[in-house]
Amino acid sequence: MPHAAPQRLAALLGDPVHHSLSPRIHNHWFARYRIPGIYLALRVAERDLAAALALLPRLGFLGFNVTMPHKQRALELVDRLDAVARRVGAVNTVLVMEDGALLGRNTDGEGFLASLKTARPAWRADAAPVVLLGAGGAARAIACALLDAGVPELRLVNRSRARAEALAADLADSRIRITSWRERSKALSGAGLLVNATSLGMHGCAELELDLDALPRAAVVADIVYAPRCTALLRRAQARGHPVVEGLGMLLYQAVPGFAHWGGVVPEVDERLWSLVAGGGDSGGNRG
Numbered sequence: 517m518p519h520a521a522p523q524r525l526a527a528l529l530g531d532p533v534h535h536s537l538s539p540r541i542h543n544h545w546f547a548r549y550r551i552p553g554i555y556l557a558l559r560v561a562e563r564d565l566a567a568a569l570a571l572l573p574r575l576g577f578l579g580f581n582v583t584m585p586h587k588q589r590a591l592e593l594v595d596r597l598d599a600v601a602r603r604v605g606a607v608n609t610v611l612v613m614e615d616g617a618l619l620g621r622n623t624d625g626e627g628f629l630a631s632l633k634t635a636r637p638a639w640r641a642d643a644a645p646v647v648l649l650g651a652g653g654a655a656r657a658i659a660c661a662l663l664d665a666g667v668p669e670l671r672l673v674n675r676s677r678a679r680a681e682a683l684a685a686d687l688a689d690s691r692i693r694i695t696s697w698r699e700r701s702k703a704l705s706g707a708g709l710l711v712n713a714t715s716l717g718m719h720g721c722a723e724l725e726l727d728l729d730a731l732p733r734a735a736v737v738a739d740i741v742y743a744p745r746c747t748a749l750l751r752r753a754q755a756r757g758h759p760v761v762e763g764l765g766m767l768l769y770q771a772v773p774g775f776a777h778w779g780g781v782v783p784e785v786d787e788r789l790w791s792l793v794a795g796g797g798d799s800g801g802n803r804g
């Protein structure tokens with residue numbers, strides 16, 4: 517019997533990982549492109565991350581996604597970092613290069629932007645200010661991507677002002693304006709895009725309290741929370757006639773660069789994938 521083609525191996529490293537949608541995404545692409553491969557969710561405790569990143573490539577793994585609580589620690593464990601991961605200060609994708617070196621990348625920001633541009637192709641980065649709620653890990657990546665895309669002004673609004681100030685200091689860009697959390701509804705005036713990058717609105721968290729009255733009707737409203745798929749913020753925005761963007765799209769598009777490496781094909785975020793990960797969920801209908 518001829519030998520089967522070698523399996524391409526990739527994995528998510530995190531703790532916990534049982535809830536993750538990443539195996540569904542990557543295994544869908546392996547199947548769709550008929551590439552012999554498997555993507556696993558590996559529960560790796562903090563103390564074991566260095567050992568896992570040293571051993572798994574030697575066992576044939578071509579790369580990893582890295583999630584809580586490893587995104588910062590992975591920065592120190594890889595051999596090289598791309599410019600975005602360095603600026604964001606976190607790694608979400610580790611690629612095993614041909615020479616065995618580990619390249620740390622952060623694809624959350626490009627995933628967000630790809631999702632936004634696909635769902636709302638009429639949105640123009642340079643047209644109007646953006647309001648970004650949050651200054652945590654995801655917000656950092658999104659802030660970098662929006663600034664790189666050419667937004668004229670980034671209004672950063674976070675509950676703890678010190679964290680927003682730290683992000684602004686790290687990114688050192690004169691287009692960033694910090695607005696206090698108390699004044700968040702006023703910050704919406706004249707904006708072309710509102711992004712919720714806090715965990716508010718997520719299952720198990722409080723709802724985001726935000727008065728949308730000052731937001732121009734044409735402004736796009738994006739939520740990066742994806743459980744529930746259509747958040748209360750997106751429902752309220754839709755009721756006011758805003759184009760909306762669901763958080764699930766960011767999750768799907770941030771996976772593309774990793775699969776391009778370990779699958780060898782730039783994969784498409786297709787309808788089948790949406791229905792696989794959404795599980796027939798309550799879509800906000802953001803895909804035009």
Ligand SMILES: NC(=O)c1ccc[n+]([C@@H]2O[C@H](COP(=O)([O-])OP(=O)(O)OC[C@H]3O[C@@H](n4cnc5c(N)ncnc54)[C@H](OP(=O)(O)O)[C@@H]3O)[C@@H](O)[C@H]2O)c1
Nearest residue numbers: 650651652653654655675676679714715718740763766767
């Ligand atoms: N769609 C995707 O692909 C994707 C990717 C990554 C993350 N996410 C989602 O994005 C959310 C944030 O993730 P993260 O990794 O950035 O988390 P994180 O680093 O823990 O940051 C959490 C953010 O939410 C804010 N926040 C939390 N509770 C709050 C409250 N009661 N009132 C006001 N602000 C509050 C925090 O403000 P403080 O700084 O004041 O604490 C901070 O800005 C999560 O829901 C996560 O599931 C989605």
